Amino acid sequence: MKIVDHDPDTGTTQSYAGLIERIEILRSTLHWATSLQRPDIEKLFRQAGALRDEVMQLSHRERFVKAAAAEPTRTERSRRDRRQGLIERSFIFEGTFGENPRLLESLEIAEKAAPTGLPVLIDGESGTGKELMAKVIHANGDRADRPFVSVNCGAIPENLLESELFGHRKGSFTGASGDRKGKFEAAHTGTIFLDEIGELPLAGQVKLLRVLEAHEIQRVGSDEPIAVDARVVAATNRDLRKLSQEGRFREDLFYRLSVIHVTLPPLRERKDEIPLLFEFFCDEAAEALKRRPIEMSPPLRRFLLGYSYPGNIRELRNIIYRLSCLAGRMADLEHLPADIRPTPPVRDAIAAPAGEAHAAGPAALGEAKRAASDQAEREFLERALLEVGGVVTELARRYDLNRSHVQTLLKKHGIRSKDCRNGNTPHH
Numbered sequence: 001m002k003i004v005d006h007d008p009d010t011g012t013t014q015s016y017a018g019l020i021e022r023i024e025i026l027r028s029t030l031h032w033a034t035s036l037q038r039p040d041i042e043k044l045f046r047q048a049g050a051l052r053d054e055v056m057q058l059s060h061r062e063r064f065v066k067a068a069a070a071e072p073t074r075t076e077r078s079r080r081d082r083r084q085g086l087i088e089r090s091f092i093f094e095g096t097f098g099e100n101p102r103l104l105e106s107l108e109i110a111e112k113a114a115p116t117g118l119p120v121l122i123d124g125e126s127g128t129g130k131e132l133m134a135k136v137i138h139a140n141g142d143r144a145d146r147p148f149v150s151v152n153c154g155a156i157p158e159n160l161l162e163s164e165l166f167g168h169r170k171g172s173f174t175g176a177s178g179d180r181k182g183k184f185e186a187a188h189t190g191t192i193f194l195d196e197i198g199e200l201p202l203a204g205q206v207k208l209l210r211v212l213e214a215h216e217i218q219r220v221g222s223d224e225p226i227a228v229d230a231r232v233v234a235a236t237n238r239d240l241r242k243l244s245q246e247g248r249f250r251e252d253l254f255y256r257l258s259v260i261h262v263t264l265p266p267l268r269e270r271k272d273e274i275p276l277l278f279e280f281f282c283d284e285a286a287e288a289l290k291r292r293p294i295e296m297s298p299p300l301r302r303f304l305l306g307y308s309y310p311g312n313i314r315e316l317r318n319i320i321y322r323l324s325c326l327a328g329r330m331a332d333l334e335h336l337p338a339d340i341r342p343t344p345p346v347r348d349a350i351a352a353p354a355g356e357a358h359a360a361g362p363a364a365l366g367e368a369k370r371a372a373s374d375q376a377e378r379e380f381l382e383r384a385l386l387e388v389g390g391v392v393t394e395l396a397r398r399y400d401l402n403r404s405h406v407q408t409l410l411k412k413h414g415i416r417s418k419d420c421r422n423g424n425t426p427h428h
């Protein structure tokens with residue numbers, strides 16, 4: 001996280017973007033100078049020295065911020081405490097679920113950033129909740145009751161981009177049949193969410209940069225400047241730093257947008273959230289579809305707990321809605337979309353008609369029995385673990401089993417007791 005703030009001693013604004021601007025000024029002074037006298041050299045030397053000092057200060061501060069983030073008291077605080085802390089400080093979650101430490105960290109940054117009005121850049125894969133996070137930032141700031149205007153920079157044809165963002169005057173181009181307000185004007189006093197900012201063409205980037213610097217826009221076909229005060233939150237699933245190194249994204253714009261930088265981790269790196277999200281979306285889908293929440297068969301639950309979700313939370317949500325639509329009371333593997341549905345070998349062994357995959361006879365019967373027994377064992381363990389919230393000792397006590405035997409069985413079936421924790425109870 002980088003925060004621009006005012007240094008009361010020197011009265012200068014410290015930020016990488018600010019520094020780069022001043023280095024550019026220095027460079028162009030040198031570029032256009034035809035001859036330099038000693039006093040000019042002294043002056044440039046002093047300016048370069050001041051810049052070096054500021055870079056060092058920024059780097060010290062960054063190290064300080066990192067060290068503070070690594071403080072044991074903070075990382076060791078339990079998830080519950082951190083989430084509870086946010087609740088007690090009246091934080092608005094806007095429906096954001098989960099208490100994975102990395103998500104909590106993002107929420108805590110959002111909490112601090114929200115009231116400042118500073119630009120925020122959110123990055124993360126598609127479906128990780130970037131737009132939701134932008135809404136969280138808006139909702140927790142003092143612009144919460146002002147407009148939140150969302151623009152998908154990747155979805156607007158290049159020739160309409162300027163008019164879409166800044167509006168146009170009647171007749172300024174073919175098809176401009178009347179005066180029209182752009183998104184920036186619509187977001188005046190509120191927040192503008194620039195989604196997929198990495199897709200913005202270079203020409204658009206230059207114009208955006210100018211607006212961010214001057215806080216005013218001009219409608220296409222008009223030279224009258226209009227003051228706009230819109231808080232900017234941008235999102236991308238690209239690596240903007242890399243794009244800017246490749247010359248495809250302006251570095252100065254990157255620094256302007258990323259004063260505060262929030263990265264949302266992909267779902268596969270916060271799998272501990274999955275059971276909670278199941279519950280949330282099962283209930284949500286039930287309400288939307290006016291039905292009772294589905295239950296998941298143990299094999300389905302096990303599959304979904306282990307699945308990698310390339311489409312992240314959006315994909316998980318879509319899967320749950322699909323299951324809720326297609327399944328009766330109990331959803332099973334067969335209700336999954338065909339492209340991710342596993343072919344369960346155990347089922348095949350049981351269901352395989354004689355003479356097909358397996359030869360008929362005593363061997364096939366024995367195998368089918370063993371498979372059925374294995375499956376029953378696994379389903380029992382999964383159900384029982386869910387009942388006891390993943391506590392193996394309690395499972396052993398309740399069913400009068402030896403604890404180490406239970407451990408052996410769990411290992412045999414590759415079941416991890418901690419997958420059944422966190423209130424991951426089946427629905428009724």
Ligand SMILES: Nc1ncnc2c1ncn2[C@@H]1O[C@H](COP(=O)(O)OP(=O)(O)O)[C@@H](O)[C@H]1O
Nearest residue numbers: 095096097098126127128129130131132313314
């Ligand atoms: N932590 C979360 N808790 C609950 N719902 C979430 C969470 N993160 C994302 N979602 C939901 O997942 C879907 C995709 O989120 P979105 O913000 O559109 O992702 P992105 O903009 O990164 O593609 C939305 O329906 C959103 O409400």
Ligand SMILES: [Mg+2]
Nearest residue numbers: 127130131195
């Ligand atoms: Mg999105």
